[in-house]
């Protein structure tokens with residue numbers, strides 16, 4: 001079992017040019033598979049809103065949902081660096097709220113870091129959370145919590161004006177004290193430039209290959225979520241197909257009397273005739 005990584009290990013990986021790989025997970029089972037597979041980090045993303053809860057987006061996700069899922073992931077992956085994702089509304093109203101909720105992730109769910117979306121707009125929150133001694137991942141570019149303001153889940157930084165805004169957000173996040181930056185849904189050129197100018201690890205999702213590592217959403221990576229498949233996603237397994245096929249077989253076997261078979265049944269301990277006697281006695285006495 002690999003030793004749990006620290007922020008220092010992740011910085012050393014950047015120095016050596018070794019890519020860090022992370023994925024989202026929301027429960028103990030999948031977190032344990034990610035840990036066994038050698039994942040460097042797990043993000044308990046607010047994408048749980050779509051994948052676990054069936055919402056259209058991430059904004060309905062609450063702090064309590066995130067804490068519960070972070071606790072489950074921590075139990076499933078005790079030796080993996082876990083990042084808690086601050087949900088919409090948990091850091092938007094005040095700096096005090098932001099620090100209070102970031103602290104909840106550490107105290108109640110034993111995560112290693114938190115992630116929050118936004119750049120210049122959340123500088124003061126990142127600064128305060130960092131000053132509380134909590135490691136912050138900044139998330140800029142396509143930020144799903146503000147997808148309504150962006151006109152949907154749209155790539156950012158495709159024009160020079162938009163690229164300037166993404167770069168300024170990444171710089172703001174770094175200057176505010178974030179120890180890591182995640183760029184989502186931007187052209188590779190923009191990500192590459194941010195990667196070149198920032199001294200901290202820069203990770204990407206839909207941001208090309210010139211990064212210190214990649215993250216994928218589990219629903220996309222394992223083919224569990226079919227409502228919307230982003231252009232940048234790659235499917236490494238077909239969980240939806242395997243699960244549907246498995247369930248269909250189960251339905252068929254129960255209906256046909258194939259399951260349960262002898263090997264799935266408990267055996268009587270003692271003499272069968274004693275049981276037959278008992279059943280007869282009860283049947284004679286019974287009034288329904």
Ligand code: KIV
Pocket residue numbers: 024043044045046047048085139184205215216217
């Ligand atoms: O919540 C999430 O899954 C994310 C990913 C897009 C990285 O923030």
